Amino acid sequence: MNYLPNTDQDRSAMLRAIGVSSIEELFGDIPKSIRPQKPMAIPRGLSEFEVKKLVSGLSKKNLNLEDLSCFLGAGAYDHYIPSFVDQLLLRSEFYTAYTPYQPEISQGTLQAIFEYQTMICELTGMDISNASMYDGATAMTEAAIMACERKKNEIIISDAVHPEYREVLQTYAKSLGIVVKVAGHVNGLAAVSSLASLITKQTAAIIVQYPNFFGNIEDLPGIAKLAHDSDALLITTVVEPVALGILEAPGKCGADIVAGEGQSFGNGISFGGPYLGFLAAKDRFVRKMPGRIVGETVDNQGRKAYVLTLQAREQHIRREKATSNICSNQALCALAATMTLSALGKKGLREMAELNLQKAHYAYKKLTALPQVEAVFEAPFFNEFVIRLKKDPEAVNKALLEANILGGLPLKRFYQGMENDVLVCVTEIRSKEEIDFLAERLGGM
Amino acid sequence: MIKSELKYSKDHEWVLVEGNKAKIGISDHAQDALGDVVFVELPEEGDEVTANESFGTVESVKAVSDVYSPVSGKVVEVNEALLDSPELINSDPYGEGWMIVVELDDASQLDGLMSAEEYEAFLKEEE
Numbered sequence: 001m002n003y004l005p006n007t008d009q010d011r012s013a014m015l016r017a018i019g020v021s022s023i024e025e026l027f028g029d030i031p032k033s034i035r036p037q038k039p040m041a042i043p044r045g046l047s048e049f050e051v052k053k054l055v056s057g058l059s060k061k062n063l064n065l066e067d068l069s070c071f072l073g074a075g076a077y078d079h080y081i082p083s084f085v086d087q088l089l090l091r092s093e094f095y096t097a098y099t100p101y102q103p104e105i106s107q108g109t110l111q112a113i114f115e116y117q118t119m120i121c122e123l124t125g126m127d128i129s130n131a132s133m134y135d136g137a138t139a140m141t142e143a144a145i146m147a148c149e150r151k152k153n154e155i156i157i158s159d160a161v162h163p164e165y166r167e168v169l170q171t172y173a174k175s176l177g178i179v180v181k182v183a184g185h186v187n188g189l190a191a192v193s194s195l196a197s198l199i200t201k202q203t204a205a206i207i208v209q210y211p212n213f214f215g216n217i218e219d220l221p222g223i224a225k226l227a228h229d230s231d232a233l234l235i236t237t238v239v240e241p242v243a244l245g246i247l248e249a250p251g252k253c254g255a256d257i258v259a260g261e262g263q264s265f266g267n268g269i270s271f272g273g274p275y276l277g278f279l280a281a282k283d284r285f286v287r288k289m290p291g292r293i294v295g296e297t298v299d300n301q302g303r304k305a306y307v308l309t310l311q312a313r314e315q316h317i318r319r320e321k322a323t324s325n326i327c328s329n330q331a332l333c334a335l336a337a338t339m340t341l342s343a344l345g346k347k348g349l350r351e352m353a354e355l356n357l358q359k360a361h362y363a364y365k366k367l368t369a370l371p372q373v374e375a376v377f378e379a380p381f382f383n384e385f386v387i388r389l390k391k392d393p394e395a396v397n398k399a400l401l402e403a404n405i406l407g408g409l410p411l412k413r414f415y416q417g418m419e420n421d422v423l424v425c426v427t428e429i430r431s432k433e434e435i436d437f438l439a440e441r442l443g444g445m
Numbered sequence: 446m447i448k449s450e451l452k453y454s455k456d457h458e459w460v461l462v463e464g465n466k467a468k469i470g471i472s473d474h475a476q477d478a479l480g481d482v483v484f485v486e487l488p489e490e491g492d493e494v495t496a497n498e499s500f501g502t503v504e505s506v507k508a509v510s511d512v513y514s515p516v517s518g519k520v521v522e523v524n525e526a527l528l529d530s531p532e533l534i535n536s537d538p539y540g541e542g543w544m545i546v547v548e549l550d551d552a553s554q555l556d557g558l559m560s561a562e563e564y565e566a567f568l569k570e571e572e
Contacts, residue, residue: 150489287484287504321502 125251224254
């Protein structure tokens with residue numbers, strides 16, 4: 001079977017139609033000197049069967065999380081995804097990344113988005129949520145843009161926020177004239193003292209992560225007070241939202257905008273994407289929020305109906321006033337999150353969060369009891385924590401991989417002075433045996 | 446309703462001239478055409494506005510519309526009451542519903558505006 005769409009006859013018909021005799025003549029305007037001098041070294045085509053054999057052979061070189069004990073988190077979390085989620089996602093009614101262009105005709109899609117928004121509001125303690133963003137890093141950055149005004153264009157961000165999230169913020173900020181100031185952590189927590197020293201009249205918002213990049217739980221009420229006393233907003237970014245199953249919602253701790261990553265709910269890790277950004281805020285920011293919001297109303301016969309209530313400025317009208325280029329979104333990923341959260345329910349999510357907490361704390365005790373391992377911070381943590389090794393973390397990880405263990409993240413990649421530190425993540429999926437095996441291996445090094 | 450002491454623009458803004466300052470709002474006709482106003486976006490004090498360019502936004506249940514400045518100059522007052530009570534534009538477009546006060550750069554720009562009678566005729570024509 002030939003998969004090339006054009007036959008030689010098709011090509012000559014097309015050339016005839018535009019009045020040139022050959023491909024050579026068609027590209028005649030391109031100087032010979034910059035054209036390839038000889039045919040590209042592409043091997044002859046393979047049959048479907050041969051391709052399948054070749055590619056599945058190559059794919060066997062990959063390791064995947066089904067085969068490994070994963071203790072790596074740092075923004076991507078290995079949580080259980082109920083099997084019905086993928087099955088339902090494949091339904092043709094849902095299987096698109098987009099909200100439809102004629103949205104009201106797709107009541108089911110709109111209802112799913114509405115439910116998603118409701119759940120995000122419940123989890124974050126916010127009044128409004130949009131229909132989703134690209135990922136946690138861009139959602140956090142859009143929150144920062146929402147907070148800025150002409151006379152307030154400074155953002156203070158804790159260095160205990162995910163380093164890659166901070167990079168995305170810096171990238172956007174550069175072209176928007178937003179000044180980003182980074183406040184150092186103290187003992188693994190954003191400290192009011194170091195944040196306060198950076199505040200000026202131009203400070204639009206303080207950004208902290210909850211739980212933070214090191215897994216520690218920030219003192220949101222204290223930081224919120226600092227922000228509000230300085231006429232600035234508190235933006236809280238949540239990269240591991242399973243934590244919200246047991247932690248107080250950021251909105252109840254004084255956050256004004258909550259933005260984060262929803263991958264933990266029903267979305268696979270798969271090389272960093274597609275992920276799911278969520279963005280939620282207090283009511284008064286509704287017109288500064290990018291993206292769209294689905295609302296519930298009644299039709300002319302009084303029946304419940306869903307509509308795109310607010311699509312700020314990105315798409316149809318007044319595009320020149322847009323503050324963001326988000327217009328499509330991660331509707332399918334948001335749907336996966338909605339289905340997962342529906343299946344878990346309030347109680348189930350709490351239980352899942354408790355399992356993460358308990359297993360991580362068991363692992364912490366077990367690992368830090370080893371002579372080869374030292375605890376780094378003493379702050380309360382959720383499902384991630386930092387340990388210091390005696391040996392080079394890269395070498396340790398290599399050895400662990402031979403035992404089918406995916407070790408934690410060596411922090412020297414992002415933080416000076418943390419050369420031997422590793423960020424370890426333990427989710428509900430890890431069994432006691434796996435944790436004990438990790439301890440045994442580390443203890444043997 | 447058209448108030449005789451005001452000047453009007455083709456974009457349905459009104460101007461009340463007081464010395465070298467101009468108070469600006471939208472006409473009764475404009476608020477009526479927009480319907481219930483639910484949100485108003487205004488410039489900040491100290492901002493410069495330019496004649497025939499947008500200085501703010503009025504969002505009603507029907508549409509989102511730009512509001513154009515009939516004159517150029519510096520914004521010296523902003524009606525912040527509108528941010529919490531945008532409906533003032535509907536209930537009192539020529540009074541409580543004013544939007545901004547501009548210090549005029551060039552008073553001759555006022556010559557291009559319509560008198561109440563001219564505006565009335567302009568509205569009839571538009572129908």
